[in-house]
Amino acid sequence: xxxxxxxxxxxxxxxxxxxxxxxxxxxxxxxxxxxxxxxxxxxxxxxxxxxxxxxxxxxxxxxxxxxxxxxxxxxxxxxxxxxxxxxxxxxxxxxxxxxxxxxxxxxxxxxxxxxxxxxxxxxxxxxxxxxxxxxxxxxxxxxxxxxxxxxxxxxxxxxxxxxx
Amino acid sequence: xxxxxxxxxxxxxxxxxxxxxxxxxxxxxxxxxxxxxxxxxxxxxxxxxxxxxxxxxxxxxxxxxxxxxxxxxxxxxxxxxxxxxxxxxxxxxxxxxxxxxxxxxxxxxxxxxxxxxxxxxxxxxxxxxxxxxxxxxxxxxxxxxxxxxxxxxxxxxxxxxxxxxxxxxxxxxxxxxxxxxxxxxxxxxxxxxxxxxxxxxxxxxxxxxxxxxxxxxxxxxxxxxxxxxxxxxxxxxxxxxxxxxxxxxxxx
Numbered sequence: 484x485x486x487x488x489x490x491x492x493x494x495x496x497x498x499x500x501x502x503x504x505x506x507x508x509x510x511x512x513x514x515x516x517x518x519x520x521x522x523x524x525x526x527x528x529x530x531x532x533x534x535x536x537x538x539x540x541x542x543x544x545x546x547x548x549x550x551x552x553x554x555x556x557x558x559x560x561x562x563x564x565x566x567x568x569x570x571x572x573x574x575x576x577x578x579x580x581x582x583x584x585x586x587x588x589x590x591x592x593x594x595x596x597x598x599x600x601x602x603x604x605x606x607x608x609x610x611x612x613x614x615x616x617x618x619x620x621x622x623x624x625x626x627x628x629x630x631x632x633x634x635x636x637x638x639x640x641x642x643x644x645x646x647x
Numbered sequence: 648x649x650x651x652x653x654x655x656x657x658x659x660x661x662x663x664x665x666x667x668x669x670x671x672x673x674x675x676x677x678x679x680x681x682x683x684x685x686x687x688x689x690x691x692x693x694x695x696x697x698x699x700x701x702x703x704x705x706x707x708x709x710x711x712x713x714x715x716x717x718x719x720x721x722x723x724x725x726x727x728x729x730x731x732x733x734x735x736x737x738x739x740x741x742x743x744x745x746x747x748x749x750x751x752x753x754x755x756x757x758x759x760x761x762x763x764x765x766x767x768x769x770x771x772x773x774x775x776x777x778x779x780x781x782x783x784x785x786x787x788x789x790x791x792x793x794x795x796x797x798x799x800x801x802x803x804x805x806x807x808x809x810x811x812x813x814x815x816x817x818x819x820x821x822x823x824x825x826x827x828x829x830x831x832x833x834x835x836x837x838x839x840x841x842x843x844x845x846x847x848x849x850x851x852x853x854x855x856x857x858x859x860x861x862x863x864x865x866x867x868x869x870x871x872x873x874x875x876x877x878x879x880x881x882x883x884x885x886x887x888x889x890x891x892x893x894x895x896x897x898x899x
Contacts, residue, residue, distance in 0.1 A: 623686050
């Protein structure tokens with residue numbers, strides 16, 4: 484009864500799953516969902532963690548199974564892969580805009596940009612008032628993927644999705 | 648010792664060190680000197696425990712005796728643990744935790760850089776991932792070395808004490824034995840002599856900039872490669888393993 488789905492259709496379906504910590508973007512936009520394979524019997528879903536210890540991976544695993552169960556697919560294998568290693572460069576531009584609108588400043592540069600290593604590339608725009616007059620409060624934030632900043636003009640603190 | 652046994656042993660060394668330092672850092676939860684630091688230390692703990700999970704999962708696969716990563720973490724006793732002595736040392740004051748972390752981060756930074764080229768695909772993949780995270784941690788710990796070392800008279804003194812106390816545990820980081828020899832030959836492991844030179848260079852530079860004295864003692868604490876630990880590990884394991892051992896079938 485479920486054989487009329489293609490791998491592409493299932494990928495699209497699973498793309499609807501929001502990230503548990505940042506629900507405005509989905510797991511495909513974030514680059515966590517890598518591949519979906521369906522061979523009329525077994526559904527193999529390949530995911531990769533953002534950070535090694537990201538506690539959201541278990542929730543995402545559960546969400547994938549629930550979603551597939553809803554359309555009658557019960558034989559599921561969720562595979563966790565580490566290569567290639569996840570990078571913020573995979574976050575799509577559309578998703579970066581969604582992050583910004585949600586109040587999280589998106590990753591400011593590509594990880595291949597060597598200037599970032601020397602700390603010379605930190606001009607973050609406040610997602611609320613768009614001022615560039617901002618400073619870091621804490622290198623680590625509310626989740627493994629974020630740092631904490633504040634805007635010196637509108638005085639609001641905001642999350643920054645750090646580059647990895 | 649065959650290749651499979653050497654690989655299992657090597658993965659335990661990497662995985663156990665990550666697990667134990669991760670657990671130590673997690674002990675700061677709710678006790679950090681400031682809120683931001685509480686968050687930083689526990690974030691790092693999360694990365695290390697995650698990294699340990701991946702390494703021990705792979706170790707269990709290589710061993711192929713039906714054990715899981717949880718069995719390896721929760722059902723082994725002190726003498727079966729292969730973590731570096733440095734990682735099990737108590738948190739002490741904030742200066743001691745930062746110093747322990749800085750010594751260890753600098754070690755892992757160069758070690759994982761080398762392991763990125765490992766001929767074992769899984770080890771190489773985990774090295775790439777861990778190296779990114781360690782680089783971020785190291786920016787944080789290095790900054791604290793400068794701030795505390797080149798800070799007030801008291802912060803300087805506390806950091807110098809920590810450096811002196813922990814120094815004896817650093818020589819062991821570079822010990823090699825049969826396990827390393829087998830894996831280096833296969834292109835799987837990294838030669839720790841090379842890492843030692845890089846580590847010493849990096850540590851000297853940071854100590855100098857932090858206005859700290861490099862200890863002159865050559866006394867060396869060792870034993871972790873054979874499972875001989877300091878008295879601190881047993882207490883740590885008792886706390887970490889209690890629930891799993893008391894309720895063997897528990898799920899949450």
